[in-house]
Amino acid sequence: MKRILSGVLASAMLLALCACGGGTPAETTAGTDxxxxxxxAEASTELNIYMWQQYISDQVVxxxxxxNNCTVNISYMSDNADAITKLTAGGGQEYDLxxxxxxxxxxxxxxxxxxxxxxxxxxxxxxxxxxYWSSPNHSIPYLxxxxxxxxxxxxxxxxxxxxxxxxxxxxxxxxxxIDGARNLFPxxxxxxxxxxxxENEEEIAEAYEWLVKYNENVVAYxxxxxxLTNGTASVAFTYDGNxxxxxxxxxxEDSPLVVAPFTDDAVQLGFDMxxxxxxxxxxxxxxxxLDYICDPEVMAQNLVEFPYFCPNDAAVAAxxxxxxxxxxxxxxxxxxxxxxxxxxDALTIYNDYYQMLKVGQ
Amino acid sequence: MASLTKVxxxxxxxxxxxxxxxxxxxxxxxxxxxxxxxxxxxxQRYNYYWNGFxxxxxxxxFTNHALMDSLWYSLIIAVLATVISVVVGTLGAxxxxxxxxxxxxxxxxxxxxxxxVPEIVLAVALLIIFMNVGFSLGMGSILIGHCTFCIPYAVxxxxxxISGDGETLEEASMDLGANRIQTFLRVTLPSIMPGVMSAAFxxxxxxIDDVVMSNMLSGAKNTTLPVLILSMNKSGxxxxxxxxxxxxxxxxxxxxxxxxxxxxxxxxxxxxx
Numbered sequence: 001m002k003r004i005l006s007g008v009l010a011s012a013m014l015l016a017l018c019a020c021g022g023g024t025p026a027e028t029t030a031g032t033d034x035x036x037x038x039x040x041a042e043a044s045t046e047l048n049i050y051m052w053q054q055y056i057s058d059q060v061v062x063x064x065x066x067x068n069n070c071t072v073n074i075s076y077m078s079d080n081a082d083a084i085t086k087l088t089a090g091g092g093q094e095y096d097l098x099x100x101x102x103x104x105x106x107x108x109x110x111x112x113x114x115x116x117x118x119x120x121x122x123x124x125x126x127x128x129x130x131x132y133w134s135s136p137n138h139s140i141p142y143l144x145x146x147x148x149x150x151x152x153x154x155x156x157x158x159x160x161x162x163x164x165x166x167x168x169x170x171x172x173x174x175x176x177x178i179d180g181a182r183n184l185f186p187x188x189x190x191x192x193x194x195x196x197x198x199e200n201e202e203e204i205a206e207a208y209e210w211l212v213k214y215n216e217n218v219v220a221y222x223x224x225x226x227x228l229t230n231g232t233a234s235v236a237f238t239y240d241g242n243x244x245x246x247x248x249x250x251x252x253e254d255s256p257l258v259v260a261p262f263t264d265d266a267v268q269l270g271f272d273m274x275x276x277x278x279x280x281x282x283x284x285x286x287x288x289x290l291d292y293i294c295d296p297e298v299m300a301q302n303l304v305e306f307p308y309f310c311p312n313d314a315a316v317a318a319x320x321x322x323x324x325x326x327x328x329x330x331x332x333x334x335x336x337x338x339x340x341x342x343x344x345d346a347l348t349i350y351n352d353y354y355q356m357l358k359v360g361q
Numbered sequence: 362m363a364s365l366t367k368v369x370x371x372x373x374x375x376x377x378x379x380x381x382x383x384x385x386x387x388x389x390x391x392x393x394x395x396x397x398x399x400x401x402x403x404x405q406r407y408n409y410y411w412n413g414f415x416x417x418x419x420x421x422x423f424t425n426h427a428l429m430d431s432l433w434y435s436l437i438i439a440v441l442a443t444v445i446s447v448v449v450g451t452l453g454a455x456x457x458x459x460x461x462x463x464x465x466x467x468x469x470x471x472x473x474x475x476x477x478v479p480e481i482v483l484a485v486a487l488l489i490i491f492m493n494v495g496f497s498l499g500m501g502s503i504l505i506g507h508c509t510f511c512i513p514y515a516v517x518x519x520x521x522x523i524s525g526d527g528e529t530l531e532e533a534s535m536d537l538g539a540n541r542i543q544t545f546l547r548v549t550l551p552s553i554m555p556g557v558m559s560a561a562f563x564x565x566x567x568x569i570d571d572v573v574m575s576n577m578l579s580g581a582k583n584t585t586l587p588v589l590i591l592s593m594n595k596s597g598x599x600x601x602x603x604x605x606x607x608x609x610x611x612x613x614x615x616x617x618x619x620x621x622x623x624x625x626x627x628x629x630x631x632x633x634x
Binding site for chain 1: 410485488489492493497498576577579580581582583584589591592594
């Protein structure tokens with residue numbers, strides 16, 4: 001019995017060693033790869049991507065597979081935190097590209113979980129508008145969403161040009177809003193004139209008081225597009241993607257809906273970005289894919305199917321008119337934006353106040 | 362009515378109350394399932410609201426490779442996890458119940474640890490271990506993950522079926538010349554079979570609808586059906602998922618009816634004999 005057991009243990013350890021050994025050489029070649037060497041070295045035949053579901057055109061992916069004679073395996077996350085957990089547990093080498101968002105970038109870079117990008121290998125990245133690019137050395141922004149205010153000009157009692165207008169008592173029971181601490185608090189902080197990523201507890205407490213008043217005007221959290229179209233609410237604080245749907249449902253360009261003409265307040269812009277995790281095994285293909293997806297024609301094709309906000313100016317110019325004329329993207333403060341940053345330990349302060357807000361204390 | 366006595370009226374009122382109670386409970390249990398099934402006939406890309414009747418999703422379902430692949434992946438893992446859990450669970454249950462050893466009580470209560478510990482904690486712990494020993498993520502890692510919670514449930518379920526009488530029967534069997542293997546297969550196993558079957562069903566169910574463990578431990582190439590469905594949440598779940606779930610429910614109902622029919626037939630046969 002003991003002999004069997006030790007045999008099993010030994011073979012298990014051997015297997016583990018083989019697996020480790022298999023990983024290391026691949027990593028080192030990947031690390032030292034330069035563009036000139038890529039051609040000489042054995043080209044990878046598979047690319048493993050971890051990203052959101054329903055977020056990239058199948059045609060775009062299969063064209064890439066054909067052009068590079070490789071297989072692209074895409075697996076899907078259900079939450080940004082999934083990707084972060086896998087990365088920080090050391091699972092990065094399972095993937096070649098991972099999708100993440102602004103709020104996590106600082107920690108990921110500090111922890112050494114993502115590779116520094118060699119932008120000379122992604123020439124098409126020059127098409128990306130730098131005002132939308134929060135960490136250009138480590139990430140390539142893919143698509144994103146504004147979080148802004150949309151209202152129905154026929155049923156909304158007032159004109160809305162800043163966040164403070166949302167506290168107007170005339171809007172009682174009129175607002176449908178997205179939820180989440182890191183979506184609501186930045187709005188309040190901007191309205192109060194503070195840094196939207198404040199780590200100061202007094203400012204966050206003040207924002208909480210602001211949100212309590214906001215809360216009185218909110219009729220429902222979530223489902224903004226449905227509530228706007230069926231008349232439950234006349235104002236929505238929501239993503240431009242959801243607004244796009246509401247515009248389409250209420251008559252497209254003839255829709256009574258309008259993106260609130262903000263004058264000074266900045267709006268939140270969140271990007272989903274690709275990073276190459278440390279230890280990725282097929283970096284040659286990962287770079288090729290990043291360059292491919294930044295190609296204006298490719299991205300324009302992708303935008304037909306997934307009409308989200310795109311940071312690639314050349315791709316927007318190449319996109320069909322239906323995309324460029326989408327009324328949900330018709331507003332002129334596109335660059336007056338802020339990003340969700342890593343707030344470190346202050347996150348617990350946000351969560352505490354957020355919970356207070358939710359239980360109505 | 363007048364002929365009813367006070368006691369009879371009382372009983373009748375209680376009977377109605379009982380019916381109302383049962384209807385309410387069943388309504389809570391089944392209305393979501395019925396709604397889910399109705400929306401599999403919804404003529405809309407995403408299930409935001411009812412838009413009209415169609416059966417197209419039942420056809421399109423089979424051309425959705427991602428959905429079909431993940432279904433097979435889930436089924437293979439569930440079957441393997443069930444087989445492993447039942448075998449290990451049966452041996453474990455017999456050993457933990459029948460044999461005396463040091464710290465038996467302690468070992469017996471330790472079996473509940475994986476059941477009590479939140480699954481996400483186990484999942485992350487396994488993920489860290491796998492990554493540190495260089496075990497790559499995929500079917501193997503998910504299978505091991507599922508076994509960590511299926512085996513304890515199987516042990517607990519089967520242990521409950523092992524009675525004291527079994528031991529005397531086993532001794533009698535061996536007295537009559539059967540060896541240990543024959544005794545196990547002909548006496549012990551049939552006596553605990555209902556427990557083994559429940560453990561199998563339980564393991565299969567736990568494995569096939571697990572999200573937390575599969576989500577953490579799935580690799581880059583494949584994922585299980587529940588993880589895929591969860592990941593659809595961002596954009597909206599498409600009606601072909603409802604169609605697939607409806608088919609799964611119908612298959613389960615058919616299996617249950619079939620198993621009842623087989624049981625009834627067997628009972629009749631043994632009664633006749």
